[in-house]
Amino acid sequence: MxxxxxxxxxxxxxxxxxxxxxxxxxxxxxxxxxxxxxxxCNLGHNHPIVNKKIKEQLDQVWHVSNLFHIPTQEQAATILTENTCGDYVFFCNSGAEGNEAAIKLARKYTGKSKIISFKQSFHGRTFGSMSATGQEKIHEGYGPLLEQFEYAVFNDINSVKSLVDNQVAAVMIEVIQGEGGVHPADPRFMEELQQLCIDNKILLIVDEVQTGIGRTGKAFAYEHYDLSPDIIVSAKGLGNGFPIGAVIGKEKLKEAFGPGSHGSTYGGNPLATTAACAVMSQVFxxxxxxxxxxxxxxxxxxxxxxxxxxxxxxxxxxxxxxxxxxxxxxxxxxxxxxxxxxxxxxxxxxxxxxxxxxxxxxxxxxxxxxxxxxxx
CATH class of the missing domain: 3.90.1150.10 (Aspartate Aminotransferase, domain 1)
Structure with missing residues (x-):
């Protein structure tokens, strides 16, 4: 048993x-x-280059905490910013943690609390990311969710507009819904959504946990739609099986995530960021x-x-x-x-x-x- x-x-x-x-x-x-x-495992199982780099790092240092400068973390962040529209990176351990951090960053930067996401979306199973997930089966049995999350209809710009008010901090979206049924976003919808966010000073968060790191033939799937998100969340393929997540944000968000504002004990440790660097050196x-x-x-x-x-x-x-x-x-x-x-x-x-x-x-x-x- x-x-x-x-x-x-x-x-x-x-x-x-x-x-x-x-x-x-x-x-x-x-x-x-x-x-x-x-x-x-976007590079497949037992990839020789990823394996070699992790084994080399194992013999040097596994973990020191984020009180120290970690060269492979800086290297991984540089690669991510060079291959996205973002300027700064926060490392964590998973996609759910990444989405939690994105929600916190959006609320802290804007001073607003409402997040619009989409029906049939999936963003994780922690309370914040679960509250952003537009699927009843994920919510069942856990009591009240976090407040100020509302769900629009995917690919329906009018349903998004109906939820917009002066308390909206961000719109959170997968450009291809994964767990919800592999639904690609309509290009015109994404164009209108980005403009709606710009016009109303709303942050655009793109959840690339499943679609990122080459999965769709681009480094990140938002590139298919000519978007420039304020926040991008990556995980899954980033470490090829080694747990790592990343939140990539634009320059204007830097001060909202200052010292003490957020943290992760294991996030961006030498092993995880070594794996990420090895993966990105191939995929990108x-x-x-x-x-x-x-x-x-x-x-x-x-x-x-x-x-x-x-x-x-x-x-x-x-x-x-x-x-x-x-x-x-x-x-x-x-x-x-x-x-x-x-x-x-x-x-x-x-x-x-x-x-x-x-x-x-x-x-x-x-x-x-x-x-x-x-x-x-």
Whole structure:
């Protein structure tokens, strides 16, 4: 009997080892992994460059706290600001912590308390990030949420305008909703949303926890929409499996996060920021991102060509973040895929979510589509 709280509906798989897009369980069975640790291992499992850098850092120093200057933290922050529209970075340990920090920063800078997010959004499971999440199933059973969070309809600018008043500190959005069903934002909606924020002196927070670090073929997905967010939140793929999150903000926000205003004991420690630097040194190369875009287009073409089942309603996404919306629940199909050695996720009851490593090969993409076509 397990001594672990049963908070997860675990699969009947125990991983022994992994490399690239392949997992091998304790029985020796191989799986083609299109979950990437839920969008985390963007460079695939057991990546040699990331492994090498972390091992080197292990032999130097693991943790010193943020009372000290940490060179790899400065290096990681510089890479992030060079590859975004932001100027300063706060490091933490996860996406939820990043979104908590973004909420605090927005409220402190503006002196206002209201945050507008979106129905079907997902921002985390701590009280602040859960309050920003527009899904009832995430809220159930926890009593009153934090006040001053309201939910607009995704891709509906009028629903956002109806919630705007002089107490709105920020609008918080995923440009592609992940857990909510892999819903890409409409470009015109994002253009109007950014202008609405500018006109009303409202901060724009973009949650890039799942969409960032090359997942969509850009360093960050907001680049597809010609946006200039005030705050960007990154995590998941940033450490390729090593826990790290980052809040990237513009110059004007610097004074709101002065000494003592926020903190994290482990945030940005030498191991985490070493992992992040190693990841970004690979992912942010223009040729790497171009290859993700090419493979994403190839994958989407293949899916549209081969998935002819009437059970499939729509195939959507960007880069190597894909959702297959079905005309019914997909849980039993995911089980059948696992039995065939293929691992995928759901995004709500009716969507199959595919998040392969960005290093996936075209042959592996073809193999995945073959299993999907057979099962669907």
């Amino acid at each position: 397990s001594s672990i709280f049963p908070t997860y509906a675990r699969w009947d798989v125990t991983v022994q080892r992994a490399e690239g897009a392949t997992l091998i369980d304790t029985d020796g069975k191989e799986y083609l992994d299109f979950t990437s640790g839920i969008g985390v 190369q223009p040729e790497f991102l171009k290859e993700v875009e090419v493979k994403g287009n190839y994958f989407m073409e293949l899916l549209n060509e081969k998935l002819t089942s009437t059970f499939v309603n729509e195939i959507k996404g960007k880069g190597l973040m894909v959702g297959i919306e079905c005309n019914g629940e997909v849980g039993s199909l995911l089980t059948e895929m696992r039995e065939k050695g293929f691992l995928a996720l759901s995004a709500g009851p009716n969507v199959i979510r595919l998040l392969p490593p960005l290093t996936v090969t075209k042959e592996q993409l073809k193999s995945a589509v073959s299993v999907l076509a057979e099962v669907l």
